[in-house]
Amino acid sequence: MTAETHIHDAPPAGAAADWTIPQNWDAFTAEEHGVWDTLFDRQARLLPGRASSAYLRGLEALKLSESGIPNFDDLSERLMKLTGWQVVAVPGLVPDDVFFDHMANRRFVSGNFIRRADQLDYLQEPDVFHDVFGHVPMLADPVFADYLAAYGRGGLRALALGALPQLSRLYWYTVEFGLVQEAEGLRIFGAGIVSSSAESVFALDDASPNRIGFDLARVMRTEYRIDDFQQNYFVIPSFEELLRVTVETDFAPLYEQIRPLPSIPVGEIVEGDDVIHRGTQAYAQRKAQTAIA
Template sequence: MDAESPARPREAAEDWTIPQRWSDYTRAEHDTWDRLFARQTAMLSGRATPEFLAGLDVLRLSRPGIPDFAELSARLTDATGWSVVAVPGLVPEDVFFDHLANRRFVAGRFIRRPDQLDYLEEPDVFHDVFGHVPLLANPVFADYMQAYGEGGRRAGGLGSIGKLARLYWYTVEFGLIRDGDALRLYGAGIVSSFGESIFALDDPSPNRIAFDLKRVMRSRYRIDDYQQNYFVIDSFDDLLRQTLETDFAPLYAELETLSDLEPDTILPSDRVITRGTQAHARKDAR
C-alpha cells in the first residue's frame, strides 16, 4: 500500500498484477528463501501464535524454495477462498484495498539479496508470503483481512486512509495476541524479522498495551526501527468483531477532533501490559 500512487509499470495489468515467473528464480534466490525460512521457523516455535504455525503446515510452506503462487493459491483457496497474486512492488491504495476486499493478497515477487537478510526497506516475497499468507489460512483472520479491504474502499471516500492505515500497521504488520498468560506474535512485520521477533516479546524497551480500536487509530508509528508501542489483541475473533461492529464514519469524524499520539505514548486510560523503558529508542536518538 502506498499513499503516493506510483505509476503502473508497463508489464502490469489494470489491477497491477504481473506474472510471478516462478521458473525465472535462480538457485541462489531459492537458497535465500530457504535460509530465511529455516532461521525464522526455528525461532518462532513457542513465540508465534499457533494459528500462524498451523498455516505454515496447511499451506505446505516448508517445501524448499520460493513458493509458486499458483500452487500456493490453490491450497489457500481451498482453505479460505483467498489467493496470492504477484505485483511489481508497492501499489496504489485503491488497488490494494480492492484486492483485499476480493480475497486476493498482493505479494512482491523479488527476494532480498543475501546481504539483506536482516533488513530490507521494501517488502519482498519472503515478507509478503512467509509473513502474511499463513494467517490467511485461518478463517477468522481471513475474514478480518477482507473486512479491512472493504473498509479501506470506504475510507478513501472519507479522506481517512491515514487513520485506517494505523490499524493495519498495529495489527496485520506489528500485532501481538494473548495466549493464556503469555503473549504471542502474529504481525507479519514481526514474524518475518529475526530481530523484531525477539525484541517484540523479550526486550524491556517497548510498551505493550491492550488493543483499543480508537486509540490505535490515533497512534503514529515507526517505519525506520522497531516499534515503541505494541498493541495486544485478546483474540482474532474479538479483532474481527470490533471491526465489523464499528461504524467507522463517525469514528473518523471524532478522530479529526483528537490529537495524534506519538509512538511511545501511554495514556491514563491504557491497559498497560508492559511499561517499557524506551531504552532502544533513546539509544538510537543519540
C-alpha cells in the same frame, strides 16, 4: 535491485490494469531460492513458542517449509480451499485503491522479488519473503482471513472519507505488528515481526517497548515508525474479538471523533491505556543518544 526499482506511478509493461503480473516462478534463480531457504530456516527455528498458534498452523497447512520461493499457483490452490483467498504477484508497491480492492476480494498482493543475500536483516520495501512468509500463513485462519477482507472493504471506504491515515494505523498495529494474548502467554502474529529475526525477539522479550491492550480508537491515533523496532505493541485478546470490533463498528463517526484529536507519539502511554507492560524505552533512548553523538 534496489527498492526504488519496485515503485511505479502506473502499471509497468507486462502488468494488467489491476497491477498483477505473472509470477514467472521458473525465472527465479538458484541464488534467489537460496535466500528464501536461508530466511525460512532462521525464522522456522525461532518462531515456535513465539508465533501465534494460528500462524504456525497456517505455516504447516500451506506447506511453506518446502524448499524455495513458493509457486503462487500451488500456494493459492491450498489457500483457496481453506479460506477462499489467493496470492497474486505484483511488480512492487501498488496504489492504495488497488491494494484495498484486491484485499476486499480475497486476493493478497505479493511483491515478485526477493532481497539480496546481503539484505537478510532489513529491506525497506516488502519482498516476497515478507509478503508470503510474513502474511500468508495467517490467511489460512478463517477468522483472520475474514478480518483482512473486511479491512479491504473498510480501506475503500476510508479513501472516500479522507481517513486513510487513521485506518492505516490499524493495519500497522495488527496485520504488520500485532500481538495476541493466548493461554500460554503473548504471541506474535504481525507479518513485520514474524518475518524479522530481531523483532521476533524484541517484541516479546525486550523491556523497552510498551505492550498495551488493543483499543480501536487509541490505535488509530497512534503514530508509528517504518524504519525501526516499534515502541508500542498492541495486544488483541483474540482474532474473534478483532473481527467483531472491525465489522460491528461504524467507522465514519469514529473518524470524525478522532480526526481533531492530536496524534499520540510513538512510545507514549496515555490515560485510559490497558498497560500490559510499561516499557523502559531504553532502546529509543539509546538510538537518540547515538544520533546526537
